[in-house]
Amino acid sequence: MNFSTALSLEQALDALASGARPVAGGSDLVVGARQGKAPLPASVVAIDRVPGLDTITVQGDTLALGALVTHAAIMGHEEILSGFTALADGSALVGSPATRNVGTIGGNIMNASPALDTGAPLLVLDATVELRSTRGHREVAIAGFWTGPGRTVAAADELLIGVRLPRPAPRSGSSYVRLEYRRAMEIAVVGAAALVTLGDGGKIAACRVALTAVAPTIVRSPGAEAALTGQLLSSETLAAVAAAAAADAAPISDLRAGARYRRHTVGVMARRAVEVAAARAAGKSVPVPANRSVGIGVPLEGVA
Amino acid sequence: VPFQAREGIATTLQIPQNQVRVIVPHMGGGFGGKCGPHFEPHVAALARKTRRPVRLVFSRREEFIAPDKRREGMVIDIETGVKKDGTITARRAHLIIDNGAYTSDAAVFSQLAGMHVAGPYKIPNIFIDGHLVYTNHQPSGSVRAPTAPQACWALESHTDEVARAIGMDPVEFRRKNAVDSGEVGPSGQTYDTIGLQQCIEKAVEMSGYGRALPEDEAIGVAIGWWPSFFSGSGAFVKLNGDGSGTIITGAQECGTGAVMSLPILAAGELGMQPEDFRIIYQDTDAGPFDLGATGSQTVFNNGRAVMQAAREVAQQLRALAAEKLEAAAEDIELAEGHARVKGSPDSSVSIAELAGIAQGGELLLGRGSAVPNETPELQGASCIGDTGVAAWVAPQFSCHAVRVRLDRDTGVVRVLEVCAAHDSGTIINPIGAQGQVEGGVMMGIGQALTEGTRYDDSGRQMNTALLEYKLQTMADAPTVKMHFVEIPAPNGGPRGAKGLAEAPNVATAAAISNAIQKLIGRPVRQLPMTAERVWEAMNE
Numbered sequence: 155m156n157f158s159t160a161l162s163l164e165q166a167l168d169a170l171a172s173g174a175r176p177v178a179g180g181s182d183l184v185v186g187a188r189q190g191k192a193p194l195p196a197s198v199v200a201i202d203r204v205p206g207l208d209t210i211t212v213q214g215d216t217l218a219l220g221a222l223v224t225h226a227a228i229m230g231h232e233e234i235l236s237g238f239t240a241l242a243d244g245s246a247l248v249g250s251p252a253t254r255n256v257g258t259i260g261g262n263i264m265n266a267s268p269a270l271d272t273g274a275p276l277l278v279l280d281a282t283v284e285l286r287s288t289r290g291h292r293e294v295a296i297a298g299f300w301t302g303p304g305r306t307v308a309a310a311d312e313l314l315i316g317v318r319l320p321r322p323a324p325r326s327g328s329s330y331v332r333l334e335y336r337r338a339m340e341i342a343v344v345g346a347a348a349l350v351t352l353g354d355g356g357k358i359a360a361c362r363v364a365l366t367a368v369a370p371t372i373v374r375s376p377g378a379e380a381a382l383t384g385q386l387l388s389s390e391t392l393a394a395v396a397a398a399a400a401a402d403a404a405p406i407s408d409l410r411a412g413a414r415y416r417r418h419t420v421g422v423m424a425r426r427a428v429e430v431a432a433a434r435a436a437g438k439s440v441p442v443p444a445n446r447s448v449g450i451g452v453p454l455e456g457v458a
Numbered sequence: 459v460p461f462q463a464r465e466g467i468a469t470t471l472q473i474p475q476n477q478v479r480v481i482v483p484h485m486g487g488g489f490g491g492k493c494g495p496h497f498e499p500h501v502a503a504l505a506r507k508t509r510r511p512v513r514l515v516f517s518r519r520e521e522f523i524a525p526d527k528r529r530e531g532m533v534i535d536i537e538t539g540v541k542k543d544g545t546i547t548a549r550r551a552h553l554i555i556d557n558g559a560y561t562s563d564a565a566v567f568s569q570l571a572g573m574h575v576a577g578p579y580k581i582p583n584i585f586i587d588g589h590l591v592y593t594n595h596q597p598s599g600s601v602r603a604p605t606a607p608q609a610c611w612a613l614e615s616h617t618d619e620v621a622r623a624i625g626m627d628p629v630e631f632r633r634k635n636a637v638d639s640g641e642v643g644p645s646g647q648t649y650d651t652i653g654l655q656q657c658i659e660k661a662v663e664m665s666g667y668g669r670a671l672p673e674d675e676a677i678g679v680a681i682g683w684w685p686s687f688f689s690g691s692g693a694f695v696k697l698n699g700d701g702s703g704t705i706i707t708g709a710q711e712c713g714t715g716a717v718m719s720l721p722i723l724a725a726g727e728l729g730m731q732p733e734d735f736r737i738i739y740q741d742t743d744a745g746p747f748d749l750g751a752t753g754s755q756t757v758f759n760n761g762r763a764v765m766q767a768a769r770e771v772a773q774q775l776r777a778l779a780a781e782k783l784e785a786a787a788e789d790i791e792l793a794e795g796h797a798r799v800k801g802s803p804d805s806s807v808s809i810a811e812l813a814g815i816a817q818g819g820e821l822l823l824g825r826g827s828a829v830p831n832e833t834p835e836l837q838g839a840s841c842i843g844d845t846g847v848a849a850w851v852a853p854q855f856s857c858h859a860v861r862v863r864l865d866r867d868t869g870v871v872r873v874l875e876v877c878a879a880h881d882s883g884t885i886i887n888p889i890g891a892q893g894q895v896e897g898g899v900m901m902g903i904g905q906a907l908t909e910g911t912r913y914d915d916s917g918r919q920m921n922t923a924l925l926e927y928k929l930q931t932m933a934d935a936p937t938v939k940m941h942f943v944e945i946p947a948p949n950g951g952p953r954g955a956k957g958l959a960e961a962p963n964v965a966t967a968a969a970i971s972n973a974i975q976k977l978i979g980r981p982v983r984q985l986p987m988t989a990e991r992v993w994e995a996m997n998e
Contacts, residue, residue, distance in 0.1 A: 337933035
């Protein structure tokens with residue numbers, strides 16, 4: 155195997171142009187190879203030392219994340235916690251403290267897993283990814299970026315260098331929750347993210363709902379969004395959101411769950427995500443990750 | 459397992475055992491993985507052939523499929539006859555146990571599982587039909603209390619159903635039918651002094667059973683038992699010229715604190731402090747035979763060997779002190795690092811001084827070997843194919859009361875609190891004992907809710923990695939409260955100790971099942987009781 159370390163973006167792009175695959179934290183590539191999921195590529199370029207790709211900046215109404223920003227950095231960032239909360243919710247649930255400290259947002263997006271915990275948040279927050287190669291530079295909306303499990307529209311020589319998220323409208327809140335069988339080292343069985351913008355009279359002026367691990371990629375739920383838009387957040391509305399999200403899902407049966415159970419629980423997750431997002435939109439504090447405040451995660455009496 | 463590994467290597471290479479030396483490095487985790495020889499002979503054969511050091515490293519997948527460390531799956535049917543007043547009159551059960559493609563320690567499993575389906579109850583009429591069947595799965599074998607958690611889970615879930623059917627509180631039902639001192643158990647064994655009733659009382663009390671709880675919470679209660687196992691086991695104790703001590707034992711420490719308990723026992727016999735001793739262990743060329751970190755047997759057997767060896771040294775010290783202090787040897791007591799005449803505390807000599815004297819004469823050396831326990835008699839037990847596990851030496855008892863919370867929308871269960879009361883006789887090493895209960899409880903929660911071997915249609919295990927074979931994590935850990943009913947076992951180990959390491963794993967899944975049963979009105983009839991299975995049971 156050929157392994158090189160890029161010390162600049164140019165070196166990284168040159169390596170990719172000559173057929174190398176990039177590695178940053180290695181939490182997918184290396185672990186996958188060890189488990190026999192996929193062998194390590196013949197040529198690998200380490201990009202973790204490329205300068206300038208690990209910053210979180212806010213420029214006007216845009217949040218810009220470098221590809222090397224870790225999950226740990228995201229979940230601790232003030233601006234993200236307050237304005238882009240769903241992304242913090244998702245990052246805080248990834249793997250374990252070790253994974254969150256080496257795993258990067260860029261690697262996570264490029265891994266293109268349908269169970270990706272940052273995926274649904276990026277989708278509801280309308281992210282755009284920046285791709286760079288020796289041939290040039292382009293921006294792609296996340297909505298069309300994933301094409302299947304492990305597949306994206308990026309060409310082999312393109313490096314994802316960053317993600318941009320527009321600041322949601324005033325009176326907005328977002329969240330991500332997932333179904334998990336244990337509270338660490340877990341992968342989403344199903345999950346859902348929501349972005350809710352409140353309008354006059356407490357009605358939902360606008361919303362986006364995205365579903366995790368119920369289709370070949372993370373998907374929006376048009377049914378749930380339609381059920382919510384223009385409505386008051388009543389128990390009827392929430393039930394309609396759950397039913398619509400379940401109907402929009404196309405889950406499979408695997409080791410983690412059967413399709414029937416996934417379809418039901420993704421509805422539950424969508425409902426909970428909307429509830430949390432709406433509470434945050436109304437200015438209420440729901441700590442990150444939201445999973446620890448909903449369903450079985452509700453804190454115990456007398457436990458901080 | 460240094461000695462069992464040595465035996466396996468010597469047999470395989472056809473050389474005498476004294477030409478094989480097994481030194482076990484510090485390693486963690488017994489859980490059955492330290493029973494018997496496994497791949498040591500393969501490594502030794504390769505080393506002999508190549509004349510080079512050989513190291514064998516397992517991938518995670520190999521860890522899952524190569525050793526015989528799979529918990530045996532079972533299909534269990536239980537029927538119980540009971541009077542309106544709650545007295546159990548009869549039990550009939552049928553067991554099919556997945557042995558796998560080869561038999562290792564599973565040979566005793568049908569009878570052992572039968573004991574757990576009988577349970578620690580007074581049952582005058584009992585018939586259990588156990589079948590250990592060959593399958594094309596990887597072999598099953600000892601995993602922390604083999605057969606017990608699943609059989610206990612079935613029995614105790616059934617027990618709650620029976621109690622509910624006659625309108626009796628399940629705890630009251632257990633109090634009424636559980637065995638007590640002097641009573642005859644289901645296999646015809648009369649129990650000596652035991653503390654099962656006290657376990658029930660304490661676990662229930664610690665949990666606040668009966669109090670009002672939120673509607674998505676419930677407390678489930680289950681009882682369990684497990685034998686102590688005798689094995690030959692030896693140790694030497696010597697005192698050095700400065701009065702410091704060395705214990706040389708064949709016993710193996712795997713992180714439980716069992717070997718670390720040995721200095722406590724030696725010090726107790728010699729009036730010294732545990733920290734006065736150094737231990738040489740898990741080296742087949744140093745210590746005498748021991749069975750290894752298996753069957754919760756280390757303290758139970760090797761503890762007695764160490765005490766006997768220390769007693770020999772104590773006798774020598776008393777003789778030396780008697781001479782020095784001009785008193786009768788039987789009047790000498792060993793305490794606080796000194797030998798002194800009983801009733802005359804001023805007349806004393808330090809053990810260090812006596813050790814110095816001994817170095818110029820007869821050395822202070824002791825040897826010990828555990829004395830076989832009396833095998834309890836069985837009354838009227840007529841078991842075709844008896845594999846010797848129906849009469850239990852120093853049986854351990856336990857009661858776990860577990861509070862869980864259920865997410866009714868998804869079936870996800872979270873264990874909030876486990877109250878574990880154990881009769882393991884006298885507790886020698888309290889910190890080690892606490893660790894065993896906490897660890898056993900965590901393992902039990904995994905078995906109850908998330909762990910399970912999954913097969914494809916050809917019998918190959920599909921979940922051979924830790925993301926899909928879901929152990930519990932620290933983030934899932936509940937509050938664990940515990941109580942030890944410290945009744946010295948009459949036919950037990952050192953100071954009346956019994957085994958402990960496996961027992962906390964027995965009743966945890968069963969208690970969780972009973973809490974779930976309360977919340978959803980019916981039992982979940984398959985382990986693990988995954989969120990999906992709980993949800994399916996709720997929506998049946």
